[in-house]
Amino acid sequence: MADIPPIQLTDQSPLTGDQYRQMFAAGTHYVEQHVEEINALNVFPVPDGDTGINMLLTLRAANESKELPPVGSGTVAEVSTGLSRGALLGARGNSGVIFSQFMKGIAEGLASAETCDGADIVAALTCAAAAGYQAVGTPVEGTMLTVMRGAAEGVASMTGCTTADVLTAALSAASAALVYTPEQLPILKEAGVVDAGGQGVVAFLAGALAFVTGVDVPLEIMTPLGGVAGGNVSHAFLEHTEEDMYGFCTQFVVIGEGLDVDAVREQVGAMAGSTVVIGDDRTVRVHAHAENPGPLLSLGVSLGSVDQINIQNMDLQHQQFMALHGYTQDEQTALAVVVVSPGDGLTRVFHDQGAAQVVGGGQTMNPSAAELLSAIQRANATHTFVLPNNPNIVLAAHQAAELADSDVTVIASRNIPQGIAALLAFNPDLNAEGNADSMRSAITDIRSGEVTTAVRSTTLDGMAVAEGQAIALLDGSLAAAAATANEALIAMLDVAELEDGSLVTLYRGAGDFEELAAEAAGAITARYAGVEVEVIDGGQPHYTYLVSIE
């Protein structure tokens, strides 16, 4: 995507299929250039689902769709259908899923288009907005849906205009809708951000406009309150692709001066698969799947100082899975459960409790619809339940369910404790309906906490949080901020008002937290009479503790 052919549209004739494809690539390129800023627009100062990454990976999947006609051929209808199919399968994160639905709408709007003129763009945007609203169960205003609808409404009355005119109007209307999102969603206002997905839509439209006019379109991106330090790349990210789920998933950040991102991308690409290399001349984030992570790290060290190293052995996870399940995949079962797990320890817990397939992913690593679909297929059951265990994976799970040939029910677990509770409630002897009921009911019975480190300073739920402080969330709301993880944990449990007989399970994160967790367990039993504590090695990144309270 880095190299957009500098095609200048010298006349205002309609776009050919090929040009339409290039316009789409240009939109993708703009999202890629602004991916860090879009990521930074998260509401909670926690390592959250990276909207920018998710959108970019979804757009890339569209550009690389296997269903596209060969380059240099194809009508606009064929190209947009091919793009849409790629996005549908490659969608990850809620923003990616919604964007893939926009593209489905666009393909419908362009279903009979040989070429694409201004009127076609109007039709495409109108269908895109409608498809987006349809795809989401309860549409929320102040999100990328609103921004896309803004774009559609901004061009609805235009007739006889060129693609450039229509895209100019669309970008301007979308930007206006974006700026207004904090007025519609109070949580955005409190965090001082605009909607990240909406920002992605605006970036994409800007790229498309830049292509048809041949003029660079400047894009201003609002930064959240408290600012995002340019060089402080706060969270790692992860993505898996089906073709190479083996080897080591290796992620790190290089901090240096005068870094050449394109050169680094090329070098990393030559050494590993599934590479994502982004950043600027001072900070470069690297994600890759390699047989050996050593050479990648050596490359990083040769470029600057390396930070935020996260290496996961995907072979091991695969072997553990195969060992546990004894290659019994040929035998079709009636019911199975597919879960998403962010860490090795949690993966073992899920296997112990009978999950048929575990897909790696979580907070900052949202699996794509295609990965979830593939897990559903491997589960080989007549009816499969999917536990996404993250709000930002729920839509991708629904998308996978739509694409699957077998029956699939998504149990919308929003975090790990809910996912474990739902899995415990699963009974393969019961029918699908009964299981859906009891799994859903198990989710409502449990309270969930998270302890992590604030990645920026902000004020949230009336609480001031400083970057680097330990913060604790209870059922998705900020409950405590403190100097240490254990202090934040205890303060959060105070808010939870533990009852006699409660069980607190601490899933400790990847890192050297064994002693810390033992101390926390001691502190909890000393503080709350009649409360039991269990510590499990969860192995999840970013979160010192995931906590279930029941």
Place this chain on the structure above:
Amino acid sequence: MAVKIVTDSTSDLPEDIAEKLGVTVVPLSVFFGEQAYKDGVEITREQFFARLTSGKEVHPRTSQPSVEDFVAVYKELTGQGHEIVSVHVSDKMSGTMNSARLAQAELPDAKITLVDTGLAALALGLVVKFTAEAAAAGKSFDEVVAAAKEASGKTRCYFVPATLEFLQKGGRIGKAGAIVGGLLSIKPILAVIDGEVHSFTKVRTASKAVAKLREIASEDGPYAEVGIIHEGQSESAAALLAHLESLSDKPVVSGQIGAVVGVHTGPGAIGIVLRKA
């Protein structure tokens, strides 16, 4: 001449009910090492659990009644001119039915029908009670047999052992075997289905497990009769019993776990039995 009901000691039927309905209970045996004790005859449930939890004993075993035990009971009853409906523990869990079958073959002239309830513990107990009540009400032999079979199919049993250790050691874990082990401590709620122990659902704490039993009981009332399975005296058992009171017109049958069932459930188990009309 009357229709008499015979069962085995896994029924955990309270003694007063068995006596009042004239039910003959053939005891299984519990072994501590080489020493055998007839369930409820040579060892009381209190003595048994005291020894089980003393920490000094190897894990006890159980053994089905001998063919002679059944022959003796059947001979005595038929000698008095009675007909016998012999109602028993699931033959997937115990060899008791085999002994009874062989005893029946020894007495070709006696009128004896055996019923495999596919159940155990007080679930079997409630089927026995219903069958004996039918006999006491003067129903015909065939009607009594039909009552036993019908009640077997309409009685459900859910229980929560304090630990899975005993079911596992005793080999009675059935289809629930897969839930043993793992990193999380869990409280499984087990059900007796098709004569075997199955995992019904799993929760994390004892109080949630009891709440789940209440929920299961309330899902599908009212019932012809309900029972509570428990060991020792506990607040949660008392509270569960109070809840069950509302689910049937008949008083709740409170069945303490006896020695043979106790070998497999271990101490501290709690459960419910639900019999639909």
